[in-house]
Amino acid sequence: MSGELLNLTLRVWRQAGPAASGGFRDYQLRGVSTHMSFLEMLDVLNEQLHQAGEEPVAFDHDCREGLCGSCSLMINGQAHGPERGTTTCQLHMRRFRDGDTIVIEPWRATAFPVLRDLVVDRSAFDRIIQSGGYVSVNTGNAPDGNAIPVPGHLQELAMDAAACIGCGACVAACKNASAMLFVSAKVSQLAILPQGRPERNARVVRMVAQMDQEGFGSCTNTSECEAACPAEISVSNIARLNREYLRASMTAEF
Amino acid sequence: MNALVRILSLPACYLSRLPGCGPLVRACSTSVGQKILMAITGLSLCGFLVAHLAGNLKLFAGEQDFNQYAAMLHSLGPALAAAETGLFVVFVAHLGLALSTTAMSRAARTQAYEVMESKQGVFALPQGGASGWMLVTGAVVLVFLVCHLIDLRLKVNPFVDYRPAVAAGAAGSAGGHVNEFLAVRQVLTSSPSRYIYLLGLVALGIHLAHGVQSALQTLGISHRRWNPLFRLISLLFAWGIAVGFISLIAWAHAVNR
Amino acid sequence: MVRVASETLNSRVPEGPIQEKWDKHRFSLKLVNPANKRKFSVIVVGTGLAGGAAAASLAELGYGVKAFCFQDSGRRAHSIAAQGGINGAKNYQNDGDSIWRLFYDTVKGGDYRAREANVYRLAQVSNNIIDQCVAQGVPFAREYGGTLANRSFGGAQVSRTFYCRGQTGQQLLLGAYQALMRQVSLGRVRMFARREMMDLIVIDNVARGIVVRNMVTGEFEVHTADAVCLCTGGYGNVYYLSTNAKGCNVTAAWRCHRRGALFANPCYTQIHPTCIPVSGDYQSKLTLMSESLRNDGRVWVPRNAGDRRGAAEIPDGERDYFLERRYPAFGNLVPRDVASRAAKERCDRGFGVGDSGLAVYLDFRDAIRRDGEDAVRRKYGNLFHMYEKITADNPYSTPMRIYPAVHYTMGGLWVDYNLMSNIPGLYVLGEANFSDHGANRLGASALMQGLSDGYFVIPYTIGDHLAQAKLPKIPDDHPQCVQVRQDAESRVNSLLNIGGKKSADAFHRDLGHIMWDHCGMARTKSGLEGAVTRIRELRDEFWRNLRVPGSGKSLNQSLELAGRVADFLEFGELLAFDALHREESCGGHFREEYQTPEGEAKRNDADFSYVAAWESHGVGNEPTLHKEPLTFDYVLPSTRSYK
Missing domain, CATH: 3.10.20.30 (Beta-grasp domain)
Known part of the structure; x- marks a missing residue:
């Protein structure tokens, strides 16, 4: 013992x-x-x-x-x-x-x-969330929780992505210091859930722009982030972000 | 490098002035947009490789068939020139985007780690497998490509004896053109070309082994159930292309012996 | 012996039937004109469920908000670690739940030491919370058909707990954090991370601002506002070892107390029965295993004291399933406080297991035999995995070892029905206040209270103060601001200048031992008296023999800890003092002198049915007791029995 x-x-x-x-x-x-x-x-x-x-x-x-x-x-x-x-x-x-x-x-x-020493400033992640990682709903504005059914398997998929703890290990382990796993986890969670759909186009475009502005690297799909992620977020979220981004950039009215 | 990136981004600046294209060009200029363009250009180049390999496999069919194929291409005239120009643009775009995204990633970590160790287990290659070698293999493929153009497009490689092919062509074996069949055989059996080609094709195999599946992921083609199959197909494709071309080198040697 | 204030506290609970109080009150509260809202500023300290929700909701209304947290981001507050779930009286399961039942369960569960009107309001808004969180994109568990799933939790007889796997707190917090970040991007909230609140600025008896220390640069900053919301969590870390995050502290609340805010019921601390036991002196914190484990696990110790055999070698006849033995009706599912005390009783008598003897078994052997390993894995797989990761024992083959640990604190700053403390303009939300849980909190109610206060109470009640109070503009160089800032700076400097030998962490551990041994699960008069003396001695030693390396001009974690420990050393004495004065056993407060012959808690409603709110008279001076009498018009007090 x-x-x-x-x-x-x-x-x-x-x-x-x-x-x-x-x-x-x-x-x-x-x-x-x-x-x-x-x-x-x-x-x-x-x-x-x-x-x-x-x-x-x-x-x-x-x-x-x-x-x-x-x-x-x-x-x-x-x-x-x-x-x-x-x-x-x-x-x-x-x-x-x-x-x-x-x-x-x-x-x-x-x-x-x-x-200092081993302490780093991760406020870049906060600014990425500020750029669109939310659902625009004011307190008091919500319909009944059961008003919009969410199929069980989609909810599970959203929860897989939502489990991100925002520690930054994905950035740290990536040879390019890319934040794609972090960004894609939030984009995915809110793109899968019906509650997040109304803002999906603007969200992905803004969050990617903010990610670039913060000076993170680009994603070369090496999947090291997935291996390093303590919450075991899957790189399939990155594919979903790419899909969302493609759709938004081709069709969005902004 | 930054100056280079700026020059490479000039086409995008001009393109964005086209009506309706501004937002799209802006979307393509982010890190994600650039990767998507890289994936599209990369897969286009893969399309070219398939066509090129299919044509070259006619070498196995014999001198006459191959030369007919070559003649058919030559007969396309302006269309061929246009296709070649298109190919060149796609290639340069792929290369430019590679440099641009690499620059972005280099800037994202200016101080290196003392130790860095993958958590993904064992790879066939160090540095995290094929994905860690994209720039290197890409550069090797570029060198190979330049040699290849010198050898067979311009036919000015001093180490290659083009005389038999020119002579045979003049004798009318290839409809007045150079006898491409003989030229190819000559190039593939001469040093250092054959070594450069071998090296270039192995690099191409490695490049595609990661590149194809990475392109699929970047284009959002991913599904929990199908991903293992996508990966397998990508690998088979990559090494199919590489081994297909390498088989031509082996063939040239066998025929020459 | 205890100095008691002559006037009782006015909780400002509105008149009328309990079902109508909140609606009527909302109508009678003064409103701030929409155009005027942006002229008012509010400070929110802490960004957990209460703070994050409050800051976001107030900003949505149009107030200018400044939000502060000591972590590096608003997403890290300890609300994130809550596993089980959040209660809501939706009655989606059609099993007879209602607002009234949630209200009833919470008052009873709190052992009749909570304010009825607050609890009723909490039950009322519980439904809005669920809706709000769903709309924010919180991925609550759902049935295959897409409707929200519920589970029964903490011994409740209805399924009213909403959950996101084992990470409900995390998901709710991220929902509030995202709402907060949205307001930051809209420019309505200014976020100040890595700031520690050092003191409260009170001008003309109204809370008008705070002094914070920038933890990166060491600078002291004055922030003024028209109201201050304290959402700074509980004080469980006074015990050193607890399930709280390492950074949790009492400093903000304690500094407000020292500026005049009353501290209510500090002795109500909740001990959670299923935590992973201490493995050595180096232990820095304790990890909670979800209460749901007791649904299938059986708790036992060897029948023979000092039996050193492995668990598997002890035959059934020599095992003592003590919860099933003592409480045949509820068995292993008795409430937290009862289960904790029973485990302590066994261990104190030498029946404990493991190296330290401070653990009991939680055994899944019978559940595995009955339902199969796969069924158990499906239910508890992630918890078993976590246990194995920490202890390197496989709970499928050897029983888990568990021991109680400090988990939640029901006490906190005293607030009225509007969540305002006795200092006008100072509001206290979430675990930092004392209001809704009485002497014991039910499972899945902490998240509910934090969000209720932040989303659905403070947005209404704060307007009443802002609309009526005289709030002249306060410049940052107002004499009182300068004074408070100087006080804070000199306190930090004196910590740096003691020049002793011992680290703050070592003092914290010493304090923890005193608190756990004498103010823990079971308390006695002599033990508590001894604790008060020993805390005073330790505090003296602290101010003589502390050494804080480094300077105050940069990121200095030793200095941060020293400041927090200094306040814990003052606060611990008040906790012990409150426990000493409360001569009864109720909820999380168990006095060995006040128990039935069978060892059950004996409440004393005749003498102690009140909230004990303490007024500070400075360090080392005995505080004055202010009483808020508790009346129960709807849920009549009875003795809890789980036999």
Whole structure:
């Protein structure tokens, strides 16, 4: 139950601020329980740094249940570490071996500037949602929930896409730093559901334009995003975005 | 590179002034629009490859049949020139879009990772399989194509002996034209052309292996049930084209021996 | 012993039959002229269900809104982690549900410590919430024919819970977040992420703004407005280990309390019975496993204390299915507080399992034998997967180990029927207020309350204040703004300058131990008295021996935590004090002195049927108790029994 204990070398990106130049620092960590989560291992590192009078490593985290999308980290070159369908906060140290060196980097993308150490600014995602990732319905304006039936399988498809946690792993893992998986998940959810249909044309065109403006790369269909996505969003959503985009650009009246 | 991209975008600027086309051109200039155009131009080029391979397979049918086919093409005159021009435009557009989207992606990550590891498992090629080699294989195919045009369109490759083909043509074996059958055989058996061709065709196979299925995805042709079949067909198509052309090199060697 | 204010609190509940109160009240509330709405500005702190919904809805009405959150985006608030679902009295299942039944269940479930009128309103608007969320594109589960699906949840006898797989909170929050982002794009909301609220600005006894710290640059900012809505969630993290997100804190609410807002019923904390147990000292948070597991899982411990055999080796005769034994009628489905206390009782007596002895088994062996592994997988597959990921145990072959954990806090800032605190212009919404759940919250009601407050209550009630109050323009350099900002800055500087040795996290853990041991599932007079003393000692040590590395001029997570822990150290004392004063057992508050011979909670309606709202007199000084008497005209108090 107490598990084995690991001795690790951590190679962590340290950067004092957005404008500062950063670099890697190596830290030795001893006696890491295999039952710890990856973030708890970083907590231990930070307590050790605190004891040594150094500044702890800054990293984003909040719910530690794999849902809020706050945590990030490129772990040995893989977004959220080696396990599929898992966020960093749900990754446990039993995935590592005694004596391992673990390289920890922040998400790297022009649209996600580093704020400090492993913390990046993902507000680009907010601006993409602002550009059209919603249904324009004011509070109080809604018809009865059952007024428009939604076939069960479509609802499931929409839910698959809606499960996106907005962590940015798709961008981080993509060799082009493309945000297509994120954008397509929201476009898909709202294109599938009848509630989102009235705005589908304008939505896809605006969200793609915003995505480009934020400086994300283009999609080369390598599917690395799907493999890295902790919510296991499928690239079939990207195909749906492309369809929506084609339709909108050929027919829309704007 | 940015200057190049700007020059390449000039046609789009002019096109957008056509009545009704402004919004469409704008839609095509986004990252998604550019990829869609790449998919369309790529698949068009695939269409050309099919026609080209079908014609060239006449080599197996023998000298007379092949030369008749060549003569038929020559007889098309202005239509052939128009088709060649169209092909050239499509090719340049495909290339220009490749450079443009690559530039976009390079700018999207200016600081590289210390380590980067795929989560997709094992690939036949490093760097995430064929998709990681599109620019490289595309460049190799471009080099191959230039050589190919020098060899057989212009027929000015100093390493190739065109005399038998010209002589046979003059003797009337190909209706007054150069004997294309002999010219092809000559090119395919000479060095370094045959090596360049072999390399170029392997690169083409890799390029298409990702390119075709990627084009389908970009055009939104995706279905949970059919995707595995789409992938299989794409792969078969890619290597069918590549192996089809490579078989001609093998044939030339066999005949020459 | 406790200082009690002479006047009772006025909850401003409107007159009339309960079914008509809200409609009548909405008519009597003053309206703001549509053309004038844009002249008013509102601050919304927090972007969870309550905050996101409020900010979006107020902006839709035309008010100028400034929204603040400490996370990097409005989409990350901890509402996102709610798994089970949201109640709505739609009666789509034709199984006898109604607004009245939801109202009745909620008052009873709250152990008769909630305000009836608020609960009735909550049940009323529950239906609008479902409609609103569907219209926003929230993908609620549906039947094959396309109509909305429901499930029975938390022991309710009707199926009224709407859900999106195990991610209902996430989907509802994203719906509110998207509505908020739409208003941002329309220019009606200005969003300020990575801002921590440091203090409240009260001018002429009216809430007029807040001071926030920009967590990236370290700058302090003054934001003024005509009203402030606090939607900052609960205080469960005072226990250090809880199912709350790491960032959840009491600072915003506590700072308002220190500026005069009354804090009500802090001792009402909900302990959730089915969480994954602590595995070591390094544990940073606890993970909840959905309550639905108790529908098919059987809870047991070995009959012999200290039995160290593996679960499979213990024959049925030597297993104690203690919930089924104690509560034959409800068995494993007894309410959260009852199940939690029963598990604690077994573990305290040495029957617990696992390394720590602080766990009980939740066993699916019989369900698998009865229905087959596939059927169990279909129902609980994702939960089993999550459990296996965290513990590396396979729940299909070995029973899960579970233990109760702090999950939700019913207490919060005191508000009237309009959700306004005793400071005019300061509104408190969602988990941050105390209003609707009494002493215990029912499953799938938290999401309902957050959205009800944000979408359907505050848009009406805030107008009443804005239309009537005298609200002169406040410049950012108003003396009071400058003063509050200076106070906040000097508090941060003093944290940075202590120069001790211990980290804020270590203090937080120490506080958590005190709280869990003495103010947890079962409380005693002596334990609580000891806790008050020990919290004071710990607070003294904190201000002597804390060390915060780094500076205040940049992103400094140690500093953020230190500020929050400092407030938890003040708040924890109030929690213990409230628990000490409430000499009865009700809902989430269980005093060992007040139980039946069978160990069941003994409520004392004669003496404690009131809301305890505390007024601060500064750190270390005993607060004054303000009482709001509770009357039950429609749901008559009875003893809960699950035997």
